[in-house]
Each structure stands twice: as structure tokens, then as C-alpha cells.
Amino acid sequence: MYFASDNAGPAHPRVIEALAAANDGYAMPYGVDASMERVRDRLREIFEAPEASVHLVATGTAANALALACMTRPWETVFCTRMAHIEEDECGAPEFYTGGAKLTLVDAPDGMMTPDTLAAAVDPLMGRAVHNVQPGPVSLTTVTERGSVYPLDRIAAVADAARARGLKVHLDGARFANACAALGCTPAELSWRAGIDALSFGGTKNGLLGVEAVIFFDPAVAREFELRRKRGGHLFSKHRYLSAQMEAYLADDLWLTMARSANAACARLVAGLSRLDHVTLLHPADANIVFCRFPRALHRRAHEAGAAFYSLDPIEGEGDARARLVCDWSASDENTDRFLSLLA
Numbered sequence: 001m002y003f004a005s006d007n008a009g010p011a012h013p014r015v016i017e018a019l020a021a022a023n024d025g026y027a028m029p030y031g032v033d034a035s036m037e038r039v040r041d042r043l044r045e046i047f048e049a050p051e052a053s054v055h056l057v058a059t060g061t062a063a064n065a066l067a068l069a070c071m072t073r074p075w076e077t078v079f080c081t082r083m084a085h086i087e088e089d090e091c092g093a094p095e096f097y098t099g100g101a102k103l104t105l106v107d108a109p110d111g112m113m114t115p116d117t118l119a120a121a122v123d124p125l126m127g128r129a130v131h132n133v134q135p136g137p138v139s140l141t142t143v144t145e146r147g148s149v150y151p152l153d154r155i156a157a158v159a160d161a162a163r164a165r166g167l168k169v170h171l172d173g174a175r176f177a178n179a180c181a182a183l184g185c186t187p188a189e190l191s192w193r194a195g196i197d198a199l200s201f202g203g204t205k206n207g208l209l210g211v212e213a214v215i216f217f218d219p220a221v222a223r224e225f226e227l228r229r230k231r232g233g234h235l236f237s238k239h240r241y242l243s244a245q246m247e248a249y250l251a252d253d254l255w256l257t258m259a260r261s262a263n264a265a266c267a268r269l270v271a272g273l274s275r276l277d278h279v280t281l282l283h284p285a286d287a288n289i290v291f292c293r294f295p296r297a298l299h300r301r302a303h304e305a306g307a308a309f310y311s312l313d314p315i316e317g318e319g320d321a322r323a324r325l326v327c328d329w330s331a332s333d334e335n336t337d338r339f340l341s342l343l344a
């Protein structure tokens with residue numbers, strides 16, 4: 001019963017098979033392997049962006065921090081939500097790789113900023129004197145860190161508000177596949193067509209061993225990204241093993257199949273939770289993550305029975321505690337039902 005994180009899930013067998021097949025003989029190192037060319041072409045095709053720059057790194061933090069480093073000058077600030085991964089869970093990597101840029105936090109009901117909350121954060125910094133940090137890019141996440149998925153028109157509205165102020169937009173898409181599957185939209189609609197300039201296209205949480213693609217829809221910063229990636233220690237010498245994973249991920253829409261599976265598992269979990277009067281859902285569960293609250297005694301019972309999930313508050317004593325439950329592509333109905341029986 002694993003609901004701690006999709007980071008805890010296994011890689012898909014087809015990804016492992018692809019790695020074994022790639023492990024044959026020699027391949028040029030440092031990202032000039034033939035499979036990387038195929039990955040680049042395939043991602044440009046999937047995103048309907050023939051000029052986009054595409055590079056692979058092994059972690060989502062590297063993807064976010066290096067992408068933002070190409071969009072942010074050291075004296076600027078990145079606008080993100082209070083619960084953004086780049087704020088809460090990257091140990092200062094964005095600040096480090098940008099050379100010291102700040103993060104300015106934006107109010108975000110259910111994890112999603114609005115044009116108004118963005119304006120409230122940005123406008124006081126517009127045209128400020130040399131003493132102040134200057135407005136830099138906006139960074140959004142979808143699936144958000146609260147399990148919600150931005151509607152396409154909300155992303156477009158936030159991006160419009162950013163562009164009206166001369167700001168670029170980054171999308172943390174560690175769970176982009178889950179968001180795309182949830183919306184039933186195209187990758188282009190959930191990225192450049194909605195006003196996104198740079199995307200961290202996640203694979204690690206969705207069945208890969210550790211690969212994320214960084215996509216810039218204006219390739220002008222491609223060379224800078226390559227230099228920052230190398231200087232940051234994130235250019236793999238045996239790069240073919242990153243490419244092989246991503247190539248398998250993109251083949252026959254495996255990336256969407258796995259995201260749909262994770263989202264369906266979460267929908268089953270949410271349906272079961274909703275039938276329990278003592279469980280309260282705390283945010284929209286639009287994809288594969290659900291936040292809820294239930295009695296501490298049930299937290300204890302579930303953990304003691306071997307369920308792995310994050311209790312977000314102390315679970316000693318009486319009363320309720322919050323939990324985050326995440327489903328990955330391999331989640332089984334049996335495990336979901338067993339977990340629900342522990343909460344009944």
C-alpha cells in the first residue's frame with residue numbers, strides 16, 4: 001500500500017527493456033548519442049514545436065533550477081506559489097543556480113495562482129529603484145503541489161498577466177503527463193499555446209528511473225542551458241541511458257498511458273474516501289494526488305498495517321490529521337481497496 005509519492009513507484013518494464021537494449025556496444029557520450037536526436041525530434045513532434053530546444057537531466061530539481069537560471073538574472077525574483085516545489089522542496093537550488101535570485105511568493109488557493117494574485121505580487125516591484133530586486137519570471141506547477149490541475153484558460157490568463165508585465169513563464173511539469181491526461185488536451189495546448197516559455201517535462205514520477213526533459217519553446221537560450229547544465233554537473237557522460245528511457249516513454253504514448261493509470265487509481269481512491277463521513281477532502285484531486293483529513297487513530301492504524309503515506313500533522317492523541325496520498329502508474333485496485341478498508 002504505497003501512497004507516499006509517485007517517486008516511490010517502479011519504472012515501467014518497457015523502460016527497463018529499452019535500457020537493456022541501449023546497453024549494446026558503444027554510443028557517443030554527453031548527449032550526442034543518436035537516440036537523443038530521436039528524442040528531440042519526437043518531443044518537437046508531440047509539442048508541435050519544430051524549433052524547440054530539448055535537453056535531458058536526471059532530476060526535476062535540476063530541470064527547474066537550470067531552466068529558471070536561463071530565464072532569471074541574479075538581481076531578479078521568481079514569482080511562485082507559497083507551496084511551490086521550487087520554494088519548499090529544492091533546498092535553494094533555484095536561488096543557487098540563478099546566482100542568487102530571490103523567490104517571491106504568490107497567494108494560490110488550492111495551489112493555483114490567479115492573474116490577480118500574481119499582479120498583487122508583481123506590481124509593487126515594477127519600476128522599483130536600484131535598491132530592490134527586479135521582477136523576473138513566473139513559475140507555475142501543474143499538477144500543483146496540492147493535487148489540483150490548472151484549467152487551460154487559467155494558465156493562459158496568468159501567462160497573459162505575466163507577459164503584460166514583460167515577464168516570461170516557466171512550468172514545472174514534474175507531473176505534466178498527469179495534468180495532460182486529466183485535461184484531455186494536447187501537450188501544445190498545455191504549454192506554448194497557453195503562453196508557457198519553458199517547461200520541465202517530467203518522467204521520473206511517471207514510470208522512468210530518472211529523466212526529465214527541459215523544453216524551451218524559443219530555442220535562443222539552448223546554448224546557455226547546455227553550458228549551465230555542464231557547469232552545474234548535470235550533463236550525463238553516458239547520456240544514452242537517459243535518452244533510452246525518454247525514447248521508451250514517448251513510444252506509443254506510454255507516458256500518457258501511465259499517467260491515465262495513475263489518475264484512474266487516484267479517482268478510485270477519492271471515490272472511496274468520499275464515501276467515508278470521517279474523511280474530509282482538502283483540495284481538488286484532479287490527477288494523481290489527494291490531500292485529505294481523517295482521525296489520527298486511523299493514521300496510526302493504517303501506518304501500523306504497513307500503509308506508506310505522508311501524515312502531515314502529528315498523529316498521536318485524538319482529533320484529525322492531514323494526509324497526502326499519491327498514486328503512481330503501478331497502483332493496484334487491491335491495494336487501494338485494502339487501504340480504504342483500513343480507514344472505514
Ligand SMILES: Cc1ncc(COP(=O)(O)O)c(C=O)c1O
Pocket residue numbers: 007058059060061062064085141143144145172174175204205
Ligand atoms: C512538483 C514537483 N516538482 C519538482 C520535483 C523535483 O523532482 P526531483 O525530486 O526529481 O528533484 C518534484 C518531486 O517530486 C515535484 O513534486
Ligand SMILES: C[C@@H](O)[C@H](N)C(=O)O
Pocket residue numbers: 004005006007085089
Ligand atoms: C520532495 C517531495 O515533495 C517530492 N517532490 C514528492 O512529491 O514526493
